[in-house]
Amino acid sequence: xxxxxxxxxxxxxxxxxxxxxxxxxxxxxxxxxxxxxxxxxxxxxxxxxxxxxxxxxxxxxxxxxxxxxxxxxxxxxxxxxxxxxxxx
Numbered sequence: 001x002x003x004x005x006x007x008x009x010x011x012x013x014x015x016x017x018x019x020x021x022x023x024x025x026x027x028x029x030x031x032x033x034x035x036x037x038x039x040x041x042x043x044x045x046x047x048x049x050x051x052x053x054x055x056x057x058x059x060x061x062x063x064x065x066x067x068x069x070x071x072x073x074x075x076x077x078x079x080x081x082x083x084x085x086x087x088x
Contacts, residue, residue, distance in 0.1 A: 017065055026066060029059025033070040044071065 009019040019026065032055055034041040043052040056067050 011066065027062075027064045029056065029062070029064030029067045031059055032056050032067055035070055035072070 006020070011017040011019070017026075031037050032040055032052070034044055037055075040052060040055055043049075043055070056069070059067055
């Protein structure tokens with residue numbers, strides 16, 4: 001039997017991210033949160049998904065390795081999250 005692989009958090013996206021004790025600070029983009037960003041909430045409610053996606057892109061361009069997408073406040077998350085996600 002080979003060496004046992006360590007259990008680190010593994011996240012996937014365009015690039016894999018493995019979080020281990022040796023990881024440096026991880027930047028999380030939090031502007032894609034309808035509860036915390038009035039601008040993002042307005043864009044989602046108005047179904048301006050390309051503009052909402054630009055908010056996420058700006059977070060990544062600014063150094064975010066993870067984007068926190070929260071759409072659970074005040075509207076139909078089951079309908080809107082897939083629409084926003086398919087824009088990405």
